[in-house]
Amino acid sequence: MLERAIIQQRGFRNVVEDGRVTGFQLQLRMPNYRGAAGSLIDGVEVDIDGETWNAEVPLWTLQGRTFTLDQLRASTGVRWQLDEPATVTVPKPGGLAAGVHQVAVAVYLRRPYFPPDMARSVFRAADAATIVPPSAPDGVRYGASLYSYSGDMYTSMSLEDAMADIADMGATGIEILGEGNIPGYPAPASAWIDEWHGLLEKYALTATNFGSWVDNTMWRDRDLTAEEGAAQLRLDLRLAHRLGFTSVRPKFGVVTGDLQPHPIWTEVVERSLKLAQELDIVICPEIHSPTPIKHPVTRGYLDFIERTGTRHFKLLIDTGIFQTAPVDDPHDGVEVKKGESRPAFLEPLAVPMSDLADILPHVHFIQAKFFEIDDDLRDLHVPWDDILTTLAEANWSGWLSSEYEGRREPYRGRAQVRRQHALLRNLQSRQ
């Protein structure tokens, strides 16, 4: 699927030729209702943050061929299809700065079926879009969770679109929700599994973490038994392994407001550890707001590691616990109670960095939870500079996997994840 807006978020990038940045590119969806011969294209004006290039300047790449406007006007056999974006390349030595830009275009198309005085039609569009800088070769690895695209997945975004978006930012890891992103879960068709591996290869992505749920209240009249819970986790371990994942996060049902997992959790994990070892998958329970690091829940998981001596059970940190400001965006399925401003997990828990440093040796994976990054690449809630510094000081080199959880407006997750990657890489390059 193409993005609905004429200016596509995906594909906005600087162009490097012979090691030098010579300009930038953006992808445009055909703004008319029909595709057209390239010769009917009559240029595109581009404006970035007030700097403009006139309609004759940008180069056009259509169906794998690149043209000046004059070449395109004289062309035959090349089309701007309704289902294929055009790539527009604008010369600008040094390119655009990493970060958010205000982009405006005016696309000119000649439409011979309109009266002559209207036949040269202009289609205008404007949007904010983000240039993501390349990542440093060392240190944390960058990925994204499909959770970020909730609402967009299966409505305006296919699995391949999500993978293309992640790769387009230069990220290399993909995290999925087993019960969300696998058609036919828990028994996907072999053809889908083949397609999954094909897409990983096509977009050079690594399968990182597989989200799993152990639903203790699966039935209303009785609790899930440890045996049933273990069956669920073992099913997900096997499925994750077939799909190439190296960790599985079981989200255990909880019994208290501070997310104490149902007591079956230890037995569920114990019954699954041998399989995890065989498959070399790390089981990672999630430390999630409102539960901090210094808390019996986290302590319980660390005790389990100590007691069993396993290397296949570690922690997953959701960076929502480091929130320094409250989040008041709505959260699907959560209604704020009378007398409360917001649910507890959206209050700023502000876990100190020293707590993170203490447990980092036991942290396998980080969900880079966030809610909003503004036009100046400032995160309004999560202190990324502190987090990246803490990770760098510990030489932590696991996955930082974007987990956007802000407003679920269409396309917002995609745009925000790009911003987060730009922000994180900017910070990383300064360390």
Add this chain to the structure above:
Amino acid sequence: MLERAIIQQRGFRNVVEDGRVTGFQLQLRMPNYRGAAGSLIDGVEVDIDGETWNAEVPLWTLQGRTFTLDQLRASTGVRWQLDEPATVTVPKPGGLAAGVHQVAVAVYLRRPYFPPDMARSVFRAADAATIVPPSAPDGVRYGASLYSYSGDMYTSMSLEDAMADIADMGATGIEILGEGNIPGYPAPASAWIDEWHGLLEKYALTATNFGSWVDNTMWRDRDLTAEEGAAQLRLDLRLAHRLGFTSVRPKFGVVTGDLQPHPIWTEVVERSLKLAQELDIVICPEIHSPTPIKHPVTRGYLDFIERTGTRHFKLLIDTGIFQTAPVDDPHDGVEVKKGESRPAFLEPLAVPMSDLADILPHVHFIQAKFFEIDDDLRDLHVPWDDILTTLAEANWSGWLSSEYEGRREPYRGRAQVRRQHALLRNLQSRQ
């Protein structure tokens, strides 16, 4: 693709059992970010225009199996997937009236990973949705043009989605834009052609009219020759034939404000008539606002029919010519000039019905152009009652093919086409 809204427009219908209407159905997208076992579903309240059914009442159909809520709560092995809608059936003898209804739902899902006091989560959604009555067995045939879905196609709607939408309204004809809706145009892959025919069969649709363009100003420095124009039209005739279409509308480039086609048009058609006859395809130039029926352009086409005696060149009427009120919605690529309120083709031309009656014997196809139908099924611009009466009096039995051209907000075209079909069938049933 599923529709973004939780309440899907497609699938809203009355339920007929043993010849009696026993209730209605609607389809819902999973409102949470993960799929879930059926046993975690805890009911759905439904409100239609203020009449409510409590959460225990509706039946659930998931993955081909139908459950009462209690059966679903106790179920195993059935899931509400993120990429599969649930069908909710509400008993209501007599069902819902044809037309637009205000639909609200509250979906309850148990989420064991939330604190116990929040674990039973409610997801609310509300939307207008349309019940389309069945069509009468005789008279005009109903279809829709993919033009109606401009902006949605390839962004939130695949070809199959469009076909499913058309079939879901009980329409049986599909009109496409050759240069818009055929990936790889003008040379689609054989696999795509096979898929096309497979989808026609799956959704029991007839390929009706194929939109073609003869772009006289294809290159800026010279006009298209008649030979080049004929090559274009012949290409489209052959492609339309391979796809099962029975008419081709060439949109000739025009040379005046009143849409006088470029003079090559006669030679273009003459050079293509023999092929049209061989393929049994009717070539239909379009009569489009601001050109009325009593006009030299229409006269020119009728003269051509008379002179050649052909049965493979007839008229296509765009119902925008019957507009009785101006349209002030924006039109992509058209900027209103200083001192003008709107472009000429959006002014009410109000062609009289007697003019239509006069030429109906020469009319092969009608594009049912419209812009807005309100919640009471009133078209704000086009007099459908008069048009249907005129067609019925002449026993005209061709295709009436929906062509929505109003505001291009996401999903609006789909919802409006459903309204148009409800409106037309209501009128038809009263005749």
